[in-house]
Amino acid sequence: xxxxxxxxxxxxxxxPIIWDDKPFCCNGCSTVYQILNQNKLSKxxxxxxxxxxxxxxxxxxxxxxxxxxxEIKEKxxxxxxxxxxxxxxxxxxxxxxxxxxxxxxLYTLNPNIITSSVNxxxxxxxxxxxxxxxxxxxxxxxxxxIHYVPEITLDQLDKKDSSISERSLLLKIxxxxxxxxxxxxxxFPEYLxxxxxxxxxxxxxxxxMSLILALPVVIYCANDYYLSAYKGLKHKMVNIDVxxxxxxxxxxxxxxxxxxxxxxxxxxxxxxxxxxxxxxGKWYQGKTYQALSFERDYKSYFPVAVTKVMxxxxxxxxxxxxxxxxxxxxxxxxxxxxxxxxxxGDANIDYSFVTGESIPVSKKIGESIFAGGRQVGxxxxxxxxxxxxxxxxxxxxxxxxxxTKSQAQLVSIINRVSEYFTVIILLIATIAAVYWLIxxxxxxxxxxxxxxxxxxxxxxxxxxxxxxxxxxxxxxxRGFYLKNxxxxxxxxxxxxxxxxxxxxxxxxxxxxxxxIGSQLSNDQLSSIKALAYNSSxxxxxxxxxxxxxSNSSNQTVKNYKEIPSLGISGEVNGVQxxxxxxxxxxxxDDMNPNSTNVYVFMGDRVLGYFKIENSYRKGLVDxxxxxxxxxxxFLLSGDNEAERNNxxxxxxxxxxxxxxxxPADKMDFVSKQKSLGNKVLMIGDGxxxxxxxxxxxxxxxxxxxxxxxxxxxxxxxxxxxxxxLPDFINFTKTSILIVILSFIISFIYNFIGLFFxxxxxxxxxxxxxxxxxxxxxxxxxxxxxxSTLSKRLIS
Amino acid sequence: MSVIIIxxxxxxxxAGLFLLGFIWAVKSGQYDDMYSPSVRILFDNDKxxxxxEEETDITENxxxxxxxxx
Numbered sequence: 041x042x043x044x045x046x047x048x049x050x051x052x053x054x055x056p057i058i059w060d061d062k063p064f065c066c067n068g069c070s071t072v073y074q075i076l077n078q079n080k081l082s083k084x085x086x087x088x089x090x091x092x093x094x095x096x097x098x099x100x101x102x103x104x105x106x107x108x109x110x111e112i113k114e115k116x117x118x119x120x121x122x123x124x125x126x127x128x129x130x131x132x133x134x135x136x137x138x139x140x141x142x143x144x145x146l147y148t149l150n151p152n153i154i155t156s157s158v159n160x161x162x163x164x165x166x167x168x169x170x171x172x173x174x175x176x177x178x179x180x181x182x183x184x185x186i187h188y189v190p191e192i193t194l195d196q197l198d199k200k201d202s203s204i205s206e207r208s209l210l211l212k213i214x215x216x217x218x219x220x221x222x223x224x225x226x227x228f229p230e231y232l233x234x235x236x237x238x239x240x241x242x243x244x245x246x247x248x249m250s251l252i253l254a255l256p257v258v259i260y261c262a263n264d265y266y267l268s269a270y271k272g273l274k275h276k277m278v279n280i281d282v283x284x285x286x287x288x289x290x291x292x293x294x295x296x297x298x299x300x301x302x303x304x305x306x307x308x309x310x311x312x313x314x315x316x317x318x319x320x321g322k323w324y325q326g327k328t329y330q331a332l333s334f335e336r337d338y339k340s341y342f343p344v345a346v347t348k349v350m351x352x353x354x355x356x357x358x359x360x361x362x363x364x365x366x367x368x369x370x371x372x373x374x375x376x377x378x379x380x381x382x383x384x385g386d387a388n389i390d391y392s393f394v395t396g397e398s399i400p401v402s403k404k405i406g407e408s409i410f411a412g413g414r415q416v417g418x419x420x421x422x423x424x425x426x427x428x429x430x431x432x433x434x435x436x437x438x439x440x441x442x443x444t445k446s447q448a449q450l451v452s453i454i455n456r457v458s459e460y461f462t463v464i465i466l467l468i469a470t471i472a473a474v475y476w477l478i479x480x481x482x483x484x485x486x487x488x489x490x491x492x493x494x495x496x497x498x499x500x501x502x503x504x505x506x507x508x509x510x511x512x513x514x515x516x517x518r519g520f521y522l523k524n525x526x527x528x529x530x531x532x533x534x535x536x537x538x539x540x541x542x543x544x545x546x547x548x549x550x551x552x553x554x555x556i557g558s559q560l561s562n563d564q565l566s567s568i569k570a571l572a573y574n575s576s577x578x579x580x581x582x583x584x585x586x587x588x589x590s591n592s593s594n595q596t597v598k599n600y601k602e603i604p605s606l607g608i609s610g611e612v613n614g615v616q617x618x619x620x621x622x623x624x625x626x627x628x629d630d631m632n633p634n635s636t637n638v639y640v641f642m643g644d645r646v647l648g649y650f651k652i653e654n655s656y657r658k659g660l661v662d663x664x665x666x667x668x669x670x671x672x673x674f675l676l677s678g679d680n681e682a683e684r685n686n687x688x689x690x691x692x693x694x695x696x697x698x699x700x701x702x703p704a705d706k707m708d709f710v711s712k713q714k715s716l717g718n719k720v721l722m723i724g725d726g727x728x729x730x731x732x733x734x735x736x737x738x739x740x741x742x743x744x745x746x747x748x749x750x751x752x753x754x755x756x757x758x759x760x761x762x763x764x765l766p767d768f769i770n771f772t773k774t775s776i777l778i779v780i781l782s783f784i785i786s787f788i789y790n791f792i793g794l795f796f797x798x799x800x801x802x803x804x805x806x807x808x809x810x811x812x813x814x815x816x817x818x819x820x821x822x823x824x825x826x827s828t829l830s831k832r833l834i835s
Numbered sequence: 836m837s838v839i840i841i842x843x844x845x846x847x848x849x850a851g852l853f854l855l856g857f858i859w860a861v862k863s864g865q866y867d868d869m870y871s872p873s874v875r876i877l878f879d880n881d882k883x884x885x886x887x888e889e890e891t892d893i894t895e896n897x898x899x900x901x902x903x904x905x
Contacts, residue, residue, distance in 0.1 A: 087878075137874045144875070160871040210861045218854045222847055245840060249847070 047073050049090030068095050072186050076142070079149050084142045091138035093187040102371070104184075106345030106356045107177040107192075116176065116192065118166070124154070125171040127179070129190035132747035134163040143188065150174060150182055163747070165190075192344055209323055212261040216316040219253040220309070226250050227309045231805045240302070247299035250308035258292050262315045264322075272455075280458040280501050283465065287496025288315065294489045307493060310807045314498045317815045325505035325525055332746060334523040334753055341393065341412070341727070342377050342428070349421055364424055371419045378411045378424045379431040385420030389413035394727045395542060395678050399578055399636065402606075412727050432703075452529055453779060454504045458497065465495040472798040483800035490802035494793030499786030499814040503779050507822040511775045514830035519761035520768050521746060527754045530738045532772040533719045537667055538710060538732070540724035541677035541687075544742050546654035547759070551578070553586045557640075557648010562589060564642060567612040570595035571619060575608045579638055580619075583650050607638075617642050622649075635682045654683075659763030664690045666766040672718070676701045676709060678728055707731035721769075727751055767834045774833060778825050782818050789814035 043052050046062040047069035056063035057070050060077065064070035072092060076084050084091065106112060119126040134143070139158070143165045146156045152174035156167040165188075169179055183190055226246035265281045265288065272279035288311065295306025346362055347369040348355045354369060359377055362368070367383065370376060376389070387403035394412040403409055409422060411431035428434060469491035476484040508525035515522060522528065539545055560568075565587050572584035574597055600610040607620010618641040622630035625639035626646055637649040657663075667673060674696045675687060681699045691697055698709065710732045713720050722729065722736035725743070730751040733739030739753040746756050757765065793810050796802045860866065 137877075140871055140874050141878050144878075158871050159868040160874070161868060207861050207864075207866070210866055211858060214854065214857045214861065218850060218857075222850060225846075226843070239836070241837075242839070245843075249843065 044090060045069050045092075045094075046085065046090065047092035048094040049092075050094055065094065068187065075149070075186060081142060081145060081148055084138050087141050088136045088138040091136045093133045093135075095187045095189065102347075104177050104180050106343075106347075106358075107180060108175070109345060109356045109358065111358055112345055113176055120171060123170055123172045124168060125176065126166060126168045127176060128164050128166045129180070129183070129192070130162075130164050131183070131188050131190050132163055132745075133188060134158065134160065134165070139188070142186065146182070149186070150178075153179070153182075193341070206326075209319065209326070213316065213319045213323060216257045216261045216312055216319060219257050220312045220316050223250045223253050223309045223312055227305055227804065227808065230305055231808065243305055244299075244302055247302070247305045250306065251296060251299050254292065254295070254308045254312055257312050257315050258288065261319065262288055265318070277455065278459040278462050279455045280497065280504075283458055283462045283495070283497050284318065284501055286462070286492055287498075290489050290492040291496065294493065305804065307804050307807050310493075310804070310811045313808075313812055314496060314815075317498055317812075317819075318501060321502045321505035321509075321819075325509040327509070332521055332756060334756070341375070343375055346377055347371075359428060362424060362428060364427060366424045367421060368424065369419055369421055370415045372415060372417060374415055376409050376411050376413045376415065376422065378428045379426040380409050380411075380422040380424045382407055382409055383421045383423050386417055387415065387420045387422075388417045390416050392543075392726070452504075452526065453776065454501075457500070457783060461495075461497060461500065465491065468495075468794060468798065472800075475798075476800060480800075487798060487800040490797035490800065491794060493807060494797045494802055494810065495790055496811075497786070497790075498811060499789060499818040500783060502815055503782035503786065503818055503822055506819050507775055507779045507782060507826060510823045510826040511771070511830070514826060514834070515768060515771075518764065518768075518830075518834055519758035520755065520764070521757070522755045523753070527738060528772050528775055530719075530754070531721070531769055532776050534671065534721040534738060534769065536672045536674070536713055536718040537721045537723065538674045538676055538713070538736070540706075540722075540726070540729050540732075541675055541683070542654065542679055543725040544723055544729075545660055545675075546656055551582045551652050552655045553582050553638075553650045553652045555648060555650050557646075560647065563613075564647070565589050566595060567615060567617060567642070568619070568640060570597055570612050571600070571608060571610050571617050574600050574610065575602055577602075577608075579636070579652060580608065582652055583619075583638060586650075615643050657759070657762050661690065663763060663765055667769075668692060671721075672696075674698070674709070674713075676706045676732070678702065678706075703728040703731050707735050710735040723765075724751070764834060771830060771833050774829055775826065778822055778829075781825075782822050785821060786814055786818050789817075 043056055043063040044050065045052050045056070045065035047064055050065045052063045052065040056065065057067060058064070059070045059073065062073070064073065069092060073082075076082055107116070114120075117125050117127050131143075134140075140160060143158050144156055146153045146167065152170045154168045154170065156165055158165050165183075167179060180190060180192070226249055229242070229246075265284050268279065269281040269285040272282060291307050291311040291314075295308050295311065298304040298306040343359060345356050345358050348357050348362075349367045349369050362378065368377075368380075382403050382405050384405065387407075387409060388400040389403060389409055390400045391410075391413045393414065394410070400416050401413075408425065411426075411428070411434060426432075469488045472491055473484045473488040476487045505525070508528045511528055512522050512525055566589045569584050569587040569589060572580040572587075575581075595612055598611040600608070602608045603620070603624065606624040607618060609616070609618040609620075611617070618625050619638055622628060622637065622639050625641045630637060632649075632651075636652040638652065639649040640647045664673065668691070673691050675691055676698050677683075678701055679699060684697060684699065687697055698705075701709070706729060710720055710722055714735070714737070720736040721738045721740065722732045723740045723742065724730075724733055725741055729739075729741075733741065733751055733753050738755070740755045740757055741750040741753040742759050742762060743750050743756050744759045746758055750756055757768075789810060793802070793806070796806050
């Protein structure tokens with residue numbers, strides 16, 4: 041183990057780069073240190089030591105040239121006028137206080153930046169700069185040079201600010217809180233002994249003040265509930281907002297009547313308190329993970345612009361302007377935006393985002409390339425054969441418009457309960473009214489409204505936001521992020537789980553290799569390691585890592601050659617070594633086509649081959665064993681059958697394993713399972729699962745870095761927390777149990793209230809006591825039990 | 836007793852001012868990011884330190900120039 045890098049904290053290995061007497065793991069890190077040091081910004085490392093971000097390669101070149109395109113620039117900028125421009129950029133790597141400090145001190149690095157401010161939860165930075173002195177491209181490149189690489193994607197170009205709706209909810213809470221406090225003050229004398237003797241003038245005055253303060257609450261703060269109730273009724277659904285609206289309206293009318301006729305002070309405090317509690321519940325439930333994106337489509341993955349080649353000249357053009365049979369240039373690490381044909385260059389396409397497979401695929405001139413791959417190596421030229429929207433993968437994404445996950449399908453527990461609830465309450469109210477019509481007609485209307493008032497399901501409506509809201513938070517703390525609280529209910533109903541193989545149950549970054557052939561001596565092994573070290577190809581890296589002999593660094597490699605897509609060759613200690621595909625090394629086709637093999641030729645003969653296998657995620661066996669007790673498990677893999685024998689015992693029956701599945705096959709399989717009446721949970725990781733994830737009832741994505749790209753889904757689970765998946769799924773059952781228990785508690789309160797209401801003697805005092813107590817106790821029960829149980833059940 | 840009415844009105848006006856303050860705070864986006872400001876306040880204001888250092892640099896240069904002239 042070497043020293044930790046001053047910049048990023050990573051192990052520097054045996055040969056750290058020393059600058060200013062400090063160790064760095066790579067040139068990139070030391071460059072950033074130098075930039076910051078020269079600009080007297082080295083305090084960056086004091087605020088939070090080793091807070092830097094490691095970026096393997098900072099090779100700018102023309103990567104950001106597209107920003108110079110006027111059309112793109114205009115879309116990116118928030119504002120531009122009189123030499124001053126403002127831009128908001130999403131930087132997923134923002135992670136600590138140092139980041140905030142550095143990004144807000146950008147003006148020190150370049151005086152043409154006027155101000156910059158960070159929104160930490162959203163991981164965005166807003167930069168205002170003098171655009172006649174520094175171009176937008178230079179601003180972006182400045183950020184990249186200090187390793188804060190902004191993510192500029194198509195869907196950000198037409199993104200809208202989501203903070204507006206959050207703000208209006210906060211405003212509503214503020215206004216109703218203000219009204220609640222004041223109205224409580226006015227109503228308080230009524231509840232004290234001797235309150236009835238309060239002079240008539242005061243009662244009237246307080247009543248009118250309450251009415252005035254209640255108006256904004258009823259009209260503005262509660263308007264979402266009326267709208268939702270109306271929408272529900274339009275779709276012939278009695279959702280929870282119907283009885284709430286009924287309660288609010290009755291409370292308001294009854295109280296207004298009492299105030300105007302000078303009969304009493306009314307129930308305004310209960311009314312406003314109810315709205316306040318409901319809004320707080322909504323806020324608690326709606327607090328989501330702002331920096332995570334669950335709605336990504338191909339637009340957030342594809343490049344913003346492409347480089348078009350025309351008569352030997354290149355031109356940058358927005359992706360939307362790309363036409364069929366255009367010839368475009370794809371540089372190293374750029375993404376193929378549309379299905380195309382290879383015209384020129386050595387194509388080495390990394391489809392890891394698409395399939396989860398990290399070994400690049402090589403293509404010959406004239407072969408077709410699917411959109412979504414990433415070119416590794418030198419630049420290539422391709423001809424577009426399909427529109428961006430018509431490309432194979434983008435088509436899969438676009439099928440979302442069929443709306444398979446419509447809200448109407450989901451009859452959630454709260455809506456089912458509220459349907460019965462509304463009917464029963466109306467029934468009780470009518471019976472009470474009829475009873476009093478017969479015995480004492482003067483009380484009939486009052487009894488009717490009293491029932492509706494006291495039965496207003498405030499506590500009932502609060503159980504779900506608070507139970508599911510805290511479940512979501514507890515999950516989030518443990519590395520499982522849900523899109524919204526509806527997912528919890530859907531997860532509980534799951535009976536079928538479908539896994540993707542590559543990248544989901546296997547780990548992309550770590551593969552294991554096994555040598556098959558004659559026994560290798562230590563000298564041979566270290567020579568192989570020395571040669572493999574020279575190549576950055578993932579297979580070479582795997583082999584080099586798997587050889588645990590340390591003295592290889594002093595072996596020198598001569599005549600090193602790397603032939604793309606075939607292999608590497610070189611001379612180590614005077615011995616010729618060739619490594620690579622069977623064709624390259626032996627001249628024959630591979631005899632074991634079902635696995636990935638790297639053949640080795642040394643000196644005068646072929647020694648054998650390294651068989652490269654993906655390694656499975658830690659705890660996979662336990663996870664599968666735990667899940668198979670309760671769920672039907674399936675595996676869908678886009679790969680060949682090489683792993684069938686390893687996986688068959690895990691998944692029980694052979695028939696549950698499906699290999700050679702195309703993205704469309706996966707999606708069809710999910711919809712077939714759904715048509716059999718199964719509730720399907722799909723777990724995947726790449727773009728090729730996108731269709732299946734969308735089609736399933738719940739789609740989960742496994743991600744090593746939750747802020748990096750992941751396909752549209754309902755939840756993201758950190759790959760290190762994969763072992764806990766069964767616990768998470770089981771816990772959703774506990775959450776539902778808590779909801780039901782909370783329902784029972786709130787029904788008990790309702791029952792007590794109804795006891796007074798049907799007798800026609802519901803006083804404002806009883807309402808004012810019962811309503812807050814029921815809400816508070818339900819909220820306390822739900823949040824407390826979820827946090828204790830989650831500690832115990834998800835260890 | 837009727838002084839209570841005046842008190843209540845004064846009370847609601849004062850509370851109303853605070854409500855207006857809250858509305859202004861929300862509308863100007865102060866609640867959009869609840870984390871960064873808590874960190875930001877702990878940073879020293881380096882702008883002043885930097886500029887004062889630059890100033891001393893300048894004066895030193897000036898002195899040397901003067902010395903040179905003499």
